Amino acid sequence: MTCTYCAMQAHTQCWEPTDDGNCCCPSTTGTPLGSDSEESLSSSVRVPTDLLLNYEEKEFTTVHEKPKRGRPQLDAAQMKDPLSTGRKRAAKEAPIEPGEICEWLGLRYAGGGVHPVIGCFGNDAASVHHGPDKNVINNEVGINIHRICHVCHNRWHTLNDEFYGTRPPADEPFIPLGSNCLPHDAETKASPELMTMHEVYWKTPVKKRGEYPSE
Secondary structure, three states: OEOHHHHOOOHHHOOOOOOOOOOOOOOOOOOOOOOOOHHHHHHHEOOOHHHHHHHHHHHHHHHOOOOOOOOOOOOHHHOOOHHHHHHHHHHHHOOOOOOOEOOOOOEOOEOOEOOOEOOOOOOEOOEEEEOOOOOOOOOOEOOOEEEEOHHHHHHHHHHHHHHOOOOOOOOOOOOOOOOOOEOOOOOOEOOHHHHHHHHHHHHOOHHHOOOOOOO
8 A cells, every 4th residue: 555645756745654764655566656557546545535525525616517596587477566576677687887877878769659858968877767668577778778867767757658558567568558659769869959959948947848859
């Protein structure tokens, strides 16, 4: 029997030296371990049990992936509070990072709906908005959920909420009935002049406002 260090050719670290100070490797019979076949090593090397267990545990944690935690997402019909759950999911799907700018910056037809709004000049993003489908389970980033500023958020709801009726079951779309509902347009830009007219419109008292600039 030969110790593990001698099997690795580290004879100066021998665990069981002989009485005359030599390592425990065979000197008169057989071939010194470390230069022989794998079969000779496996039959002759004595590995301490605790070392073997530590090695096997390390191999397992390195090679095998940890099982995924959590349960599958519930369907809308299975949720106790679909509104709360949907909004929490949206916040995870579209987190707002510090310093992030409103996604509707400079857009002409932002948010879709019956009356898309003209985007702001670049306010800080502060809200995760659902629309034009106000069903909070519909969390398609950039299509139905948007990271926008409070100004754009309030303006969109001011122009569009009157066209939405009673909220349907959570597994159904919540879109205007009997009105043309446009999709969100993330490409078309508003001219600087139109954006300025838009700001003037919102700063004008309600009774004195004319037609909304984007019409």
